[in-house]
Each structure stands twice: as structure tokens, then as C-alpha cells.
Amino acid sequence: MGTNSADSAGTNSAPENAAIELKKVHKRFGDFTAVQDFSVQIRKGEFFSLLGPSGCGKTTTLRMIAGLEEVSGGSIWLDGGDVTGLPAYRRNVNTVFQDYAIFPHMNVLKNVYFPLRMRKIPLREALPDIRRMLQLVNMQDYENRLSQQLSGGQRQRIALARSLVNRPAALLLDEPLGALDFKLRVAMQQVLKDIQRNVGITFVYVTHDQTEALTMSDRIAVMKDGLVHQIGTPNDIYKDPATAFVASFIGDMNFLHGAYAGDEDGVDVIQLGDTVVKGKKRRYTYSGREEVLVCLRSEDIVISGQAGMQNKISAVVKRVVFRGADYEIGCALKNGDELRCVVSASMMDSAFAPGAPVTLGCDDANVITFPKSQGRDILDYGGGEEA
Numbered sequence: 001m002g003t004n005s006a007d008s009a010g011t012n013s014a015p016e017n018a019a020i021e022l023k024k025v026h027k028r029f030g031d032f033t034a035v036q037d038f039s040v041q042i043r044k045g046e047f048f049s050l051l052g053p054s055g056c057g058k059t060t061t062l063r064m065i066a067g068l069e070e071v072s073g074g075s076i077w078l079d080g081g082d083v084t085g086l087p088a089y090r091r092n093v094n095t096v097f098q099d100y101a102i103f104p105h106m107n108v109l110k111n112v113y114f115p116l117r118m119r120k121i122p123l124r125e126a127l128p129d130i131r132r133m134l135q136l137v138n139m140q141d142y143e144n145r146l147s148q149q150l151s152g153g154q155r156q157r158i159a160l161a162r163s164l165v166n167r168p169a170a171l172l173l174d175e176p177l178g179a180l181d182f183k184l185r186v187a188m189q190q191v192l193k194d195i196q197r198n199v200g201i202t203f204v205y206v207t208h209d210q211t212e213a214l215t216m217s218d219r220i221a222v223m224k225d226g227l228v229h230q231i232g233t234p235n236d237i238y239k240d241p242a243t244a245f246v247a248s249f250i251g252d253m254n255f256l257h258g259a260y261a262g263d264e265d266g267v268d269v270i271q272l273g274d275t276v277v278k279g280k281k282r283r284y285t286y287s288g289r290e291e292v293l294v295c296l297r298s299e300d301i302v303i304s305g306q307a308g309m310q311n312k313i314s315a316v317v318k319r320v321v322f323r324g325a326d327y328e329i330g331c332a333l334k335n336g337d338e339l340r341c342v343v344s345a346s347m348m349d350s351a352f353a354p355g356a357p358v359t360l361g362c363d364d365a366n367v368i369t370f371p372k373s374q375g376r377d378i379l380d381y382g383g384g385e386e387a
Helices: 058-066 108-118 123-136 152-164 182-199 210-216 234-239 244-249 372-377
Strands: 018-029 032-043 047-051 073-078 093-096 170-174 202-207 219-224 227-232 253-264 267-272 275-279 291-297 311-322 326-332 338-344 357-362 368-371
Touching (some): 032 047, 032 073, 032 227, 058 093, 058 202, 093 152, 152 170, 227 244, 244 253, 253 275, 311 338, 368 372
Parallel strands (some): 093 170
Antiparallel strands (some): 018 073, 291 368
């Protein structure tokens, strides 16, 4: 699990286009291993996210990059230099936390000036940079406001301006939008991405929110229990997950239980009870009648067998859930598994009612398989146990 060859760390120095490089970094707290052998090269100007559930090691990784936690092994490189043993104040990175840490006794201008003041840069000399940053975060009209006069989103913008004003090599963000309400959080996602694109500084972003990561990132590292399961673009991770865990964590994935029944010109043939399906997305080699997990995204399934579908599965409608723009329809298969599909509100048919027999269809290009043993890593938010 983990990286492809493009993500492999070098042995002596970081490549010229790498802002940050981790080389087999791990972190232990007593007998507990929080991060295991994490290697990655994060490019200059890249928006790179660390994504995973609580306790996966993403914040610990960020704190090691920042110098707020010592590594237990491996090395960290910034701008081509080994900073593993350097304290936080000697690393050319800044960190933005969820609580913003805006100084309440200072107005907006003085908050943004603070890091330049620590470098003994006179205010008169610093003013052009301060005002440029306030313009960038669209807070140029708030120079004299105190923090208690600002909204949560405005305080977050000021925290960003203050972190960016001294042009760090990288900005580290630890769930910075977590304290905002849903609509403001969505709005700030675009603001963050626009700011990052405009300043051209490397962002390393920690989140447990898959939508945030998919929306903003150039690449994502998906983590669980200290291990990196996959590093790739949002498109790669969504459409071609490397493990069953990644498949379960990103988007809405159906998991079915089947048995490998052979190969037809590079396409897996899978037996699902009395139904056969074929899948093109192969990462693993199977033998005999090995049990496998068959994965299908709900949006890749059509109901009532549209012409041209390469796989067709008989089922019975179990539940119908209205979600505003669409309906989620849960269908029971003969072998006891359930498939969820999505139908847009404009295409919903009254015939898709609980108890109705239906035919579900999908293309073999959308069928992904994993060894059954990976079922133990699937996130089950329903509270049950995966076989």
C-alpha cells in the first residue's frame, strides 16, 4: 500500500521541484505507532491533502513537518534541505489551526503584521505586503476591526493572511474549516483554493472530510491507522481506489460478496449467487474460486436495465429515500447483499416502489474487486461488522 514510483523518496536529497519530502517517516508514542513509514514528495505550489478518519495519523504527520513533533525514524526535507533535527522556529513553514489563534487585543492590521514584527521589519516597510495579503483574502476594508467584530469566516481569512505574509515555503493547515457551519465551510473551500493558486505556495491540508479533499486538492494521501493506503489525484482515488478501505472512505460504494470464476481477456468473471458479473478494474490476482469483494459506486448503477449495460442483476426494491435532487434506492439481491443506486428526481418512476422487482445494470469498467480479506478495513458507519 502507499505510493507509486512517482511518490518514492530519494536517498540523498530532495528533487528540485519538491517543496517537502518525507522519507520513511514514522512516529511512535510508547508502544503505539501513529505513523508508519510515510514517504512522499510534495511539489512546489501543490495543494496536497492528508485525508482519513480520526486517529489515522494525519495531524501527527503535519506536526512532524512543522517541527512540533519529533520523528521516531526517517527524515523530513524542506526546499531540498534536511530539517529533521531543526526546531519549529527554524523551519520556513507556517501552520493554521482550527481555532485561528487571532490575537483579540490587536486589530486586523496588527494581527497580520505580527510575524513581520517578530522579524523586526518596521511597520511602514511592511504595510505594502500586509495590504496585499488583506486584498488577497478580501479583507482590505477591515484593517481596524478587532477579532470579536469578525465572523468565523473572516477570522479564518485573517489567520491565512497572517500565515502567508512572510512568504513561507509551505503553509500547513490542520482542519482549518472544521469550526465553520456547512455553507460557510463550502464557500471557504473555494476561497482557500483561489488563495493557494494566486500565491503559488505549497499547501499541506489535513481533513477528515472527503468532499473538502476532493474539491481542493491536486493530490491526496489517504490514511488509516498510521498507514498510507493511496496517494493520487482526486480523480484517481475516486475512480480507481487502491484498497477496499479507500473505496469505502471515498464516496458511496456498494460492497458485494462474490467468488472469482476466471478470466476472459483480462476481465475478471465474478459469481454473485446465481448471477455472473464482469469487472475490468483489476489490482489483484485471484485463483480458483477465491472469495472476493465486488465494489460498485451507487451512481454507476442504473435501474431497470437500460440497453447496453454489460452486467445485469435481478433485485427487489427494499427502500426509497428522497434526497432533494435525487432518490437513493436500496435493492436486495437474492444472495442477501444490498445494492444502492441513485436516480435523479426528474427521472424517478413510481414503479420503483418497495417490493417491486427490478433489474440493475452496470458497465464492467465500473466494477472493482478486492480480496475478501480487505473487508476488515472497510469503514462501516452502520455499526455492523464486515465479513
